Amino acid sequence: MKLILLGAPGAGKGTQAEVICDTFHIPSISTGNIIREAVKNGTEMGSMAKEYIEAGKLVPDEIIIRIIKERLSAEDCKNGFILDGVPRTVAQAEALDALGVEIDRVLNIEVKDDVIMKRLSGRRVCGACGASYHVQFKPSAKPEICDRCGGQLIVRKDDEPATVRERLAVYHEQTEPLVDYYTAKGKLVTVEGQENVEDTSRLILAALEGRG
Numbered sequence: 001m002k003l004i005l006l007g008a009p010g011a012g013k014g015t016q017a018e019v020i021c022d023t024f025h026i027p028s029i030s031t032g033n034i035i036r037e038a039v040k041n042g043t044e045m046g047s048m049a050k051e052y053i054e055a056g057k058l059v060p061d062e063i064i065i066r067i068i069k070e071r072l073s074a075e076d077c078k079n080g081f082i083l084d085g086v087p088r089t090v091a092q093a094e095a096l097d098a099l100g101v102e103i104d105r106v107l108n109i110e111v112k113d114d115v116i117m118k119r120l121s122g123r124r125v126c127g128a129c130g131a132s133y134h135v136q137f138k139p140s141a142k143p144e145i146c147d148r149c150g151g152q153l154i155v156r157k158d159d160e161p162a163t164v165r166e167r168l169a170v171y172h173e174q175t176e177p178l179v180d181y182y183t184a185k186g187k188l189v190t191v192e193g194q195e196n197v198e199d200t201s202r203l204i205l206a207a208l209e210g211r212g
Contacts, residue, residue, distance in 0.1 A: 001026060001080035001208070002102055004087070006178055007109035009167045010116040011193055012200060016109060017084050019201045020208070027076050031085040034071045035059060045070060065095040072101060080104075089174050090181050106182040107204065111193035113168055120164045124153040 001024050007013045017028040038046030039053070045067045049059045068086060071077070083103075087093040096103070111119075122135040124144070128151030133140050140146060144153045157163055182188040189207045194200045 002104045003080070003082045003208075004103055004106045004182070005082055005084045005109070006106060006175070006182075007193070008111060008113070008116055008171045010120040010164070011109040011111045012197065013084055013109060015197055016201060016204055017082050020082055020204065023205060024080065024208075026080040026082060028082045028084055029068065029071055029077075029086075031064065031068070034067055035064065038067045038070070043067075043070065061089075061092050061095055065092060065099055065101075068096070069099050069101055087178060090177050093178055093181055103187060105189055105208065106178070106187045107208070108179055108182075108188055108190040109193050109200070109204075110190050115193075116168065117161065117164055120159045121155075121161050123156070123159045125156055126151045127154045128152070 003020065003026075005013045005017055020026070021028050035046075035049055035053075039050045040046070045063055048063050049067065052059045052063070064086065068083070072081060087096055118136070119134075122137070124133040124135065124140070125131070126133075126146035126149065129146060129149045131146050131148045132138070133146075133153060140153060145151075146153055158167070179188060179190075191200065191203045191207055194203065
């Protein structure tokens with residue numbers, strides 16, 4: 001099963017990728033991780049990416065896609081994989097197609113913007129030990145105090161309302177067009193994200209197993 005995972009920031013892609021990996025015994029390929037791995041291992045594409053990173057520039061699509069193709073040729077991907085974080089744009093999707101990377105399904109987790117705003121802006125992290133909380137879904141016993149170590153709970157910059165709005169705007173402009181791109185290819189499966197993580201997982205597994 002060769003999958004691409006789509007969804008706005010805060011839609012729960014990372015959590016659901018873990019569920020899919022455990023169920024189908026396939027690896028989740030995160031763009032950031034494989035670029036760091038290629039740079040560390042000193043591969044040809046990794047060395048090229050390193051030059052851009054050290055110059056403070058974005059790694060070009062062509063190099064990202066070639067690093068991904070390199071990673072997908074590894075033994076652990078022979079029964080499938082999940083691509084998380086790539087493609088981010090139609091141009092990257094076209095580059096994947098041009099390099100002959102075959103995709104079976106594109107899973108789109110759909111969550112409304114106002115729900116994502118509530119999810120992300122309610123997240124809290126302990127500044128001392130890193131434990132995660134949510135003011136609505138997983139509150140600490142004492143407001144703004146970590147249950148585990150007594151440290152102060154903070155809002156990460158990524159979860160500040162202004163940042164969340166900006167991240168959503170970028171998603172709608174750059175990544176959401178992939179929904180139409182893969183719909184036209186007959187590969188898109190859309191699942192509506194539920195308030196309960198387990199309910200979303202159930203819908204996703206049913207869709208992937210052809211029961212949705």
